[in-house]
Amino acid sequence: MENEHTQITSLPRIGEKAPEFKAVTTQGDINFPADYIGQWVILFSHPADFTPVCTSEFITFASQEDKFAKANCKLVGLSVDGLYSHIAWLRTIKEKIEYKGMKDVEVKFPLIEDITMEVAKKYGMIQPGESNTKAVRAVFFIDPKGIIRAMIYYPLSLGRNFDEIYRVIIALQTADAFSVATPADWQPGDEVIVPTAGSCGVAKERMESKADMHCYDWFFCTKKIDKEKVLGTILKK
Numbered sequence: 001m002e003n004e005h006t007q008i009t010s011l012p013r014i015g016e017k018a019p020e021f022k023a024v025t026t027q028g029d030i031n032f033p034a035d036y037i038g039q040w041v042i043l044f045s046h047p048a049d050f051t052p053v054c055t056s057e058f059i060t061f062a063s064q065e066d067k068f069a070k071a072n073c074k075l076v077g078l079s080v081d082g083l084y085s086h087i088a089w090l091r092t093i094k095e096k097i098e099y100k101g102m103k104d105v106e107v108k109f110p111l112i113e114d115i116t117m118e119v120a121k122k123y124g125m126i127q128p129g130e131s132n133t134k135a136v137r138a139v140f141f142i143d144p145k146g147i148i149r150a151m152i153y154y155p156l157s158l159g160r161n162f163d164e165i166y167r168v169i170i171a172l173q174t175a176d177a178f179s180v181a182t183p184a185d186w187q188p189g190d191e192v193i194v195p196t197a198g199s200c201g202v203a204k205e206r207m208e209s210k211a212d213m214h215c216y217d218w219f220f221c222t223k224k225i226d227k228e229k230v231l232g233t234i235l236k237k
């Protein structure tokens with residue numbers, strides 16, 4: 001049903017190409033997602049520079065940038081602030097803020113200026129029920145082909161859990177590399193879910209087989225993949 005917010009609340013969808021844009025960032029101009037083809041990328045938004053939740057998030061995320069890079073994953077931030085605000089805020093973070101033992105933190109990944117909200121609107125980051133003038137905390141997981149594979153939206157008041165964001169990147173790559181799915185609360189080394197058998201015959205065979213598999217029922221079978229194998233496949237040496 002259409003309402004006055006329909007245009008700006010249109011959301012990208014999982015499995016579709018990431019909307020394209022060109023933008024100015026703290027690390028120069030970018031052409032998205034073209035510049036990131038061949039790598040995973042997390043595009044995320046925050047409501048405003050010089051605000052406390054966002055500052056805690058930037059310090060936390062920037063401190064983990066190398067960990068994400070080892071998983072072939074780049075980070076790209078966005079808010080509807082201008083470039084000079086971004087530069088001043090990131091300088092303040094580096095020079096003045098110590099948070100939970102993290103200090104002297106340099107944000108090396110690009111932070112997009114989006115004063116026109118053009119990019120934020122393309123990605124459903126402006127959600128008027130929450131704010132007409134600030135982006136919500138969106139996280140898009142985009143694969144090396146430029147396809148949106150997962151997305152999470154949080155309200156303004158809720159700082160994100162970056163362990164979960166890392167878990168999602170590793171789980172998506174594990175699903176691709178081993179043709180499996182990952183169950184609730186999965187972590188590398190936990191059992192993964194093997195695809196549901198396509199026919200009764202295969203399901204029965206599977207239930208009775210002594211293969212390296214555990215079937216809870218015909219539709220729910222898991223197998224072990226060692227943590228070393230998962231991380232050895234995904235992470236750069």
Ligand code: BEZ
Pocket residue numbers: 047048051052053054055134156157
């Ligand atoms: C914050 O990051 O602290 C924040 C930003 C916008 C609205 C509310 C909180």
